[in-house]
Amino acid sequence: MRLWNLTYEPLDRACRYYRKKVAIIDGDRQLTYSELGEFTNRVANGLIALGVRPGEVIGMLMPNCLEFIPTQHGLWKAGAVMVQMPARASAGDQIHFLNSADATTLIYHAEFDDVVEQLRKQCPAVRRYIRLAPTATPSADIDYAAAFDAQSAQAPRVPVRPEDLASIAFTSGSTGAPKAVRNSHESTVHMHIPAGSEIGDVRAGEVFALGAPLTHFAQIFVLPTFLKGGTVVMLHGLDVDLIFDAVERYRVTATALVPTVLYMMLAHPRRNSVDLSSLRTIVYAGSPMAPDRLREAVTAFGQVFSQTYAGTEPTFMTCLTKEDHDISNPATAHRLGSAGRAMSHVTLSVQDEQDNILASGEIGEICSRQAGQMVGYVDSTRDHETIRDGWVHTGDIGYIDDDGYVFIVDRKKDMVVTGGFNVFPRQIEDVLLQHPAVAQCAVIGVPDEKWGEAVKAIVVQAATQSATADELIALVKEHKGSVWAPKTVKFVDSLPLTTTGKIDKKNLKAPYWADQDRLVH
Structure with missing residues (x-):
């Protein structure tokens, strides 16, 4: 059987190509590419030694930290399926995530000890708890270092097919209960590499600071950065001073943020004194920015912005490029109110309530079709609500103009x-x-x-x-x-x-x- 995995093979390639370069920085800790590859293999072998079998579901409750990426890719190498568990979610949501996905294992950071105590009582299927602690502290759970540090650094021979399940993600739940979404290895790699490269404009030697959680959209910039021999800088939280300090200390060239943080940066007293000259890309996503605020941001930080429009089910659909953020051109200024145009691997349409495709300029529901979209819901009986004739229906109301720019009027459920x-x-x-x-x-x-x-x-x-x-x-x-x-x-x-x-x-x-x-x- 051919041993091939679309998700982790690119990481292996980067680890071969750039062995001595620094791949990850987390404060005073760092990993070279060679060390990253070996760490990933030890995690995979450690999970196999613990009895994890291909197709088993593993929850990851971890902040942005050095261990996140090798843990994620290690469980994929073991053939396991990752449950994305946003660090800021409530204990009730975390219980919902684990139970909805039928997770058997939880890998968690010690900073979530209090949350995990609540999970134990209400997640009966979880039989392994693996605890990552910065220092040795007493715990009845499996110690992360003890489970993985002494394992072989050679890649395990676990065949994983492109169509096999890679992750279970959850919708934001901003308008209803979070729904569990299935992604295959094939859909995941299409989500991460083409989308991350195009949105992030990733170049050789990029230094990408990840402030937005890796359980959110920031993760799509990891593999593109690695494939260019760049460095990922882990930021613990979205504190503006932390972001400013990281840019100055590591000469960060790119970062990804939510608009809320950009508003905080604009109002911050250090805005005019901090050295941001190395920063050439700021990706914003998660919610729209008002055009007037966007103009203010471009004036303050330069024409360095890139926007993406995405959803859990359709994943990443559009890009409003840096060139589109030219506030000096009156003829194109209206584009600041758009979400950009469909990326090269995405087809978009606007459809009416009978699923008919509408002409440009007509308002309806925005729909997407691409290789990176979800496979379906964990509750497959709900698939037809969102996927029809290959189109993922986003629930967003908007239109596409004659030049292909997507304008979102609002969420269908927010109307x-x-x-x-x-x-x-x-x-x-x-x-x-x-x-x-x-x-x-x-x-x-x-x-x-x-x-x-x-x-x-x-x-x-x-x-x-x-x-x-x-x-x-x-x-x-x-x-x-x-x-x-x-x-x-x-x-x-x-x-x-x-x-x-x-x-x-x-x-x-x-x-x-x-x-x-x-x-x-």
Whole structure:
């Protein structure tokens, strides 16, 4: 049988090509490519020695750290399937992830000891707990170092086919319960290498700082960076000072962030004093950026931005390139409001409610078709809800213009129906973010006896500015009309976020719809 695996073979190749170069930096720790390859093989052999069989499901509850990548690729070499477990998720969500995926093993970092104690009681199928601790501390669980350090550094001979399952990921759950999504090794490599290379504009010797969690979109830049002989710098969290320090210390050339962090960078007192001259690529994803804020970011940091539009089921679909972020060209300035164009390996369409493909400029549901898309849900009875005739239906409403740029109007489930009119919250949010006093905002629909749903804006004010509710309502009315104007505005200190950094609208809506028979979307 041919021993070939689309997911880990590129890593093996990079480890052969760039043996002595530094592959991973984590604070004062680092791995060369040669060490990375051997570490990965020891993890694979250690899992096999523990009795893990091909097809078994392993949860990984780990922060961005040096061990993450060799653990991930090691379990793939052992033929196992990885469950992606966002570090910021609640214990309840982690229980849902493990149980939905039928995981038999959990590899976790000691910083999650308290969470894992809750998991033990409610995850009966998990029979192995492997604990990674920075220092030796007493534990009844299998010690990570003891399990892997003494294993053979030779690659195990486990045949893994391209169509075999590689991972189980979960939707963000921002509008409903997270759904378990299956990805094969073939779909995973198409997701990581073509998409990561194109979005990240990865070049030889890249120094890519990963601040966004590796359980989120940041992971797609790992293999492209390795294949170019670059270095991955692990950042523990999304602290702006940490990002600035890393860029200066390691001469970071690229990073990937969520818009929330970019807003924090723009407001940070060190913004004008930190040396960011080495940084030539900033990828942002996870949620859209208002065009006015994007112009501000380009003015502050330069034309270094790249955007991608993605979802758990369709994976990465578009790229708004650095060239598209040219704010000096009035003829193309409107493109800042887009999500970019379909990447080279992706086909996009906009479809109506009968799944008919619409003409350019017509508004409907955005659909995607590519080799990197999900295989299906763990609950296969739900596949037809999302995959029809090969198209993955994203649940996003938008249109594609004559030049191929994708404009997202809003999430289908976020749409507010008020007085019989369809209102899209994102368009209201873009207007509100034009006001200098609005640092962040979210628009939702709340129950209303007269209108069915009423538009409500929830606003975080900037530290040095303020605005009244009437002022913000008038701003929206001026730009969009009275139907779109919020009926009420609530000022808050912060907005809840999902584990992927998106504003958690399900959480925001919950108090208003708790006593209703149904949640109107």
